């Protein structure tokens with residue numbers, strides 16, 4: 445399996461960054477899902493399970509039409525697999541992350557080197573550092589909404605709402621802060637997914653009343669897919685959309701039908717080993733090719749959902 449993509453030319457295929465789980469483990473606890481003792485008790489089995497589950501996820505994404513670039517795993521950085529937290533990327537511009545907890549800070553130079561290499565290959569153009577005082581955990585907390593041409597910014601547990609003006613200056617698009625209210629849903633992508641058709645699936649219970657009001661003000665009723673607790677807890681919001689395919693760990697029948705009615709194929713690929721670290725499919729990927737030119741993106745996805753095959 446060749447997982448090292450080379451992509452010098454812009455491509456219509458969604459382009460993802462992933463990191464194989466060679467050194468993945470739960471060795472510390474920085475969210476309520478992480479239990480290092482439980483991992484240690486079954487470490488060998490769980491590590492093998494993680495390797496298998498990641499390979500299946502990778503295969504599902506490639507089969508759906510994604511191109512995947514790889515960050516080399518690094519010993520001692522078990523959460524490096526969660527590439528969603530590496531950076532915010534839009535229009536070939538990159539804002540590198542700064543992590544809240546010291547346990548993840550050593551990932552920063554690894555991701556910086558990975559983006560320097562992507563820039564050298566022409567995959568991205570400019571790579572920016574955050575101002576000193578700000579914490580921002582990449583696309584895990586900063587989700588691009590192609591339909592509304594804005595970023596949703598999760599804050600309250602990891603990223604700073606104060607990053608809003610900086611992001612608006614860097615990317616020239618509105619950024620709306622959504623304060624999170626529940627420690628189990630500590631990153632925005634644990635509780636919200638903006639789909640290319642304009643629907644937003646989210647778990648209202650993860651957000652403050654003010655954040656729910658912001659979502660309701662921006663997203664029309666028919667575009668809101670509110671998850672119930674069961675789907676929220678099985679990480680259904682932590683989904684990756686590649687053309688017309690939504691890849692997620694698992695979801696209930698009602699949610700699957702709602703997504704199918706909107707024209708998506710739903711692919712379930714179990715990611716239980718990663719859930720022990722606090723999340724699932726979306727966190728294990730970072731989209732590198734998002735463009736703020738929504739019209740192009742949305743038209744492209746709609747063409748895909750209509751079943752028209754485009755040239756690669």
Ligand code: ARG
Pocket residue numbers: 474475478523526528529548583584585631633634721722723724726727
């Ligand atoms: N153990 C990691 C942490 O707590 C999980 C990160 C999941 N990533 C995400 N984008 N939700 O930071």
